[in-house]
Amino acid sequence: MKTIDEITSKDFWAHNLTLKLAIIGVMILLLLIPLNMVEDIIIEREESNAQVDKEMLESWGNQQNISGPILQIPVKYTYEDNDGKIQHLKKWIHIMPEELSVISNIIPETRKRGIFKSTVYTAKINMSGFFKPQLDNYEQESEVLYNEAILSLGITDNRGIKGKINFSVNKTPLQIEPGLICQDLMKNGINAKLNQIDTINNKKIGYDLNFSISGTTSLQFLPVGKQTTTDITSTWNDPKFSGSFLPITRTINDKGFSAHYEITNLNRTFPQQWTGSKYNIFNSSFGVDLYVPNNHYQKSLRSAKYGILFIILTTLIFLFIELYKKKQIHYLQYLLVSLALVLFFSILTALSEHIGFNWAYIVASVAIITLITSYSKLLLNDKQVVYWIGGLITSLYTFLFVLLQLNDYAFLAGNIGLFIILAIIMKVSSKIKLK
Template structure:
């Protein structure tokens, strides 16, 4: 037993095995982080399902039914016949203007916060005379008296008030549903009667009080689309196909303006059937809470192997240079303490800000390990050494987490410096004649 106690190869093998064994609870904590994140997303989905989902306003546009005739050959009786099909023309507005106010609210589900909003949108614009010459459709096959004014809305439960359309000095009421799924699968519509021979500009406007959760997006269906939004929310995220041309963000809220031309997107002002899709051109606002504790916890645990490996390496050098024997059980207890840090970090960050949770968890872990090392080594100097090494490691990881864009650069430099320090302190050790012997 004494030979095993002082055998350097047995010691290195044991330390390596313990380090690898501690990766098992590390992976379990990674799964726990993912599970807690899924729980948060479930809470968001539950509240959104009752309040209103993420909203995207697709349109407005006009859908006009028409008849298309195709030849169909019947193999059963060898007869070719003409079949009438009903399809839709889709006409986009020449000018589209949207202005609105978004009023966010915070709702709670357990320990989680979810952002929902009420919005009041004023939507107006114009349709010029329809140019149907390029579509190769006979005018007598187009049912202009069956035209419908369509506004695509993801979740109709978010509509708070009756929506009325002012169309060419006429007031019309909207009905639920869309005439076809060519452009959008959910929305509202109003029946129109269009005179194809009238050389005129059709003006429209309506107000929409819409509830939703987290996101509010729009599609630039106008030949010129101008959108102006404001809110008291101080942390907006502008996403989608287009960023605002002008924006002002402060602690009091934000104002943002988009101006998009038809040349900026990949579909025309008029087409038939489902030849084009507008969903990829959507853009707007994300009202997500600035909570990224799960992502940061996941990134920090990626460095667990560095913590364990470097801490064990310091203990090993203490044994080699000071002839102090440290039992494998003591390695295990210190390693478990390092792993418990991530559990503390995850649990505390769900209730406090991540940076504060990191500091509390690091101080608690450092205090625990420092007290244990002081008890087993009986040396203030070595205890300060271990504590200093861990403090540097925690500070290093904390900096990497904050500087996400430079994490690879800072991490590479840090690992290089650590390797240099290890090589420096081990330069004079005669590894071939090394033997561990505990002092009396």
């Protein structure tokens, strides 16, 4: 039987490698606890940001959906009930414009409260076109109350209205009133009574509407015109076109975006005119969201999910160095290196709240790489090996940074990267001969 002095370095690893791998494996599993704590902190910070964001946006104006303008005229039906009494029933005719042209320029703005930021906008909107009511059937069946005709414009949140609204019909300015007289179709907005008129049946009624409105995240319109054309421009370069219709043409670059829509009454789910509230016009809304593809909290959380992979790969680097250089690394030293890797994700989140994600990633990764390589120099006292450790860990952080910048191809790139890493590990491990 061999004594301790007779056991060679190679024999030592043959007898103890399995035990060491088992202990390191348990240590890595235990490190999931601080990793999960870091993820919880990131989620908590993101929720705090969302709460502050909500409070800020409530005072600025919510997501806006501009619906209209719609011409609404009441009709009075007279009938005799079962008891022989004369009754009157009042209904509203909802008339959509023959043409609707919308030109909108969205001006984004970043608002701050402490370290938290929110994206809001002010939109300058011009609407023009004309109505041509066809009311022959209503005139035969009921009394059309032309002198009570109104033009209604639906606005999700009236608090967002900025300054004066210029609303004119046939070049005659109208007096704007808050709220909606008829709420069959919309609940919030503004209205304007037409001038005293005898009839507008089969007459062309031109309109022009100019106003500014503030909102958050999204601006939507409704294709109420028989022919609706809409042009939206902005300096925001991350638009998300949403709703029932997509733009026919669009341009997106570093200077912003522009989008052009053309929609007819055949594309939507409601007719040109009707009475009552039988149709939901909001099913046909369209527009744009000021999309933030990956905020720093989302990126920090995504990076933290790769934490266990970083710990495993870094541990393998040190383990292979032990096998080749025959230099003992204590379990405590493995633990300290792994904790430094966990600390990276916490530092990254804290810095990203102040200097942005990209700069935070650079600063945090440089700090942790410097810490680990300096510690490796003290442990191994071998410059060549330390350079290898620094280079490999730098490659890991670079790979993760590139992965976080990808959106559509992140999953594919991650799998390709992991395949290459596994192939390298297999190649290196094949050179380890233990008997």
